[in-house]
Amino acid sequence: MNKKAYDILLFSYYRDAELRGADLILRLINRPDTAELQTNLARHLADETNHAWLWTERIHALGGAPVRIEDGYHRHLRRKAGVPATLLELLALTYVVEERSGKRYEEHATRPDVDADTLKALHEMRVDEDWHLTWVGEALTELGKKEGTEKLSAALARYRAAEAEAFTEMLANEQKALQEIAAGKENGEDPR
Numbered sequence: 001m002n003k004k005a006y007d008i009l010l011f012s013y014y015r016d017a018e019l020r021g022a023d024l025i026l027r028l029i030n031r032p033d034t035a036e037l038q039t040n041l042a043r044h045l046a047d048e049t050n051h052a053w054l055w056t057e058r059i060h061a062l063g064g065a066p067v068r069i070e071d072g073y074h075r076h077l078r079r080k081a082g083v084p085a086t087l088l089e090l091l092a093l094t095y096v097v098e099e100r101s102g103k104r105y106e107e108h109a110t111r112p113d114v115d116a117d118t119l120k121a122l123h124e125m126r127v128d129e130d131w132h133l134t135w136v137g138e139a140l141t142e143l144g145k146k147e148g149t150e151k152l153s154a155a156l157a158r159y160r161a162a163e164a165e166a167f168t169e170m171l172a173n174e175q176k177a178l179q180e181i182a183a184g185k186e187n188g189e190d191p192r
């Protein structure tokens, strides 16, 4: 297996998810709300764009360039979950997305062949993703008090189900593309 080609493509998937996650936060930031919410959203947006940059740096360090991902995580997610319309829906979807990115990076960090620089980047991102889960969770709890905890639980359950389907679908495509690129380069072909 050509690990370098595999990593460049996998990091491009991660990078794409970070950029589109930032897009979700941008949609939230345009909603008028409290100063605290605005501050957290600005920090959160800065983190996600930084994460996209960290993956870009890792890709460059491997001697590659970011691969354009046409049908990544957030596109699958939009097809399954739709476009959130309310603040509660936006926050609930963001929460579910954060749960996933935390789990993905946690899983990657346990791989036996992960290099030290990637591990360092993963650690930095996981610290941020933990904070994202914390603040979005707190904001959702507050919103649930105003709008009803049942409504909040229903939104979270709906998005978790939609996200699980979207992730399974996306992962199948991603794994196929990763296997192809790794095998292609090993056989001396240039798959891109």
Ligand SMILES: [Fe+2]
Residues within 6 Å of the ligand: 018, 021, 047, 048, 051, 101, 125, 129
């Ligand atoms: Fe992130």
Ligand SMILES: [Fe+2]
Residues within 6 Å of the ligand: 021, 048, 098, 101, 128, 129, 132
């Ligand atoms: Fe995040």
